Amino acid sequence: MVFNQHLQTSWTMLNFCYMIVVACRIYHVSSAGKLTRQCKESYGKCGVTTDVSCNRMFGPGWVEMGKCCNSRPCCVEFQCGEIQQIPNGKMTKTGTAIGSTATFSCDTGYELRGSQSTTCTGDGWGYLPICYGCPSKTTFHFNGTTYTIPCRYLYSIDAEDHCKGQGGNLASIETEEENNYLKYVAKLIPGVSYWIGLSDRKTEGSFQWISSQQLTFTDWYQGPPIQPDDKTIYFQNTWDADCVLLNQEHSYQWSDETCDQIGAYAICEFWSVLSF
Incomplete structure (x- = not known):
């Protein structure tokens, strides 16, 4: 009788431990899936390894932005963002990724001071010119x-x-x-x-x-x-x-x-x- 009680108790504890392990694995998988999904939603790519930079894995302009599963980096292509039109002038740009350019001109009666064009780098667009009035x-x-x-x-x-x-x-x-x-x-x-x-x-x-x-x-x-x-x-x-x-x-x-x-x-x- 006592032996059966001990056996039942041991079996219950074993089942409990098993359930904890399964729960942890489910949580890890779901958490990893969430992290990976968040990376994809930010138009990123999960790195293939933890010890290589995004720049080396995917090319110039790729930077780390958070983590995917297994601590791999989430790599996104750096964007310089939008540029507001300069007052009393005009601006055209080829895009917002690394290497894109923006070109400026001023309205009649204003003089462009600064560079006529600027290039998107990992530091952004840099200082914009002004239209001297x-x-x-x-x-x-x-x-x-x-x-x-x-x-x-x-x-x-x-x-x-x-x-x-x-x-x-x-x-x-x-x-x-x-x-x-x-x-x-x-x-x-x-x-x-x-x-x-x-x-x-x-x-x-x-x-x-x-x-x-x-x-x-x-x-x-x-x-x-x-x-x-x-x-x-x-x-x-x-x-x-x-x-x-x-x-x-x-x-x-x-x-x-x-x-x-x-x-x-x-x-x-x-x-x-x-x-x-």
Whole structure:
């Protein structure tokens, strides 16, 4: 009697273990199938091995995007994505895959500044050209934001009023990526410095964006003299400096300058892509 009870208990435990193994296998198969299906739904291909890159398995332009079953890479063909039309210009492209090209032209009365064409690489499309619109204004887009450059010299306070009158602010630069792009645009219009919306007029030494954005990034010129230094030498006179330029004399790094003595262009920023 006792022997039969032990036998029945052992048989029950064996069945239980078997069911766990089967369940785990079913889960693994279904999970692997799901992963593989997700790869195919993203127009990818499951790699044939775990230790070879997608680029080597399928050719240039293929990158890993998640996993298939058995930890094999899910490989997808890199796409640069769509390109928004440049303001006051036109664009045609051959596709969005690696090696595709986009070609640009400007409307009558505007001058193309930058490369006439760009190629899709693993880093994307790269910087797009602009249609230079002076003596009116130049408009360009970056990461969902619209910028304009009024083509005339302004003191900082006048530049601030101009941007606000258009529905924007002097530009607030929040990331290195944005800063590098604005420096790229600045170099397409050489010989000009640009006001941005940073100042310490309220509290000396405490720089704040006019737009009330947080100051999370800076690109002060490292001298000599190291910026900010709270002074501007103007016709051998020294003036207090509270407003900030992308200074062409310093390769468009930042410097603080007197707000009402140095004439410069301005970069206005609008918080969405607008048609001007």
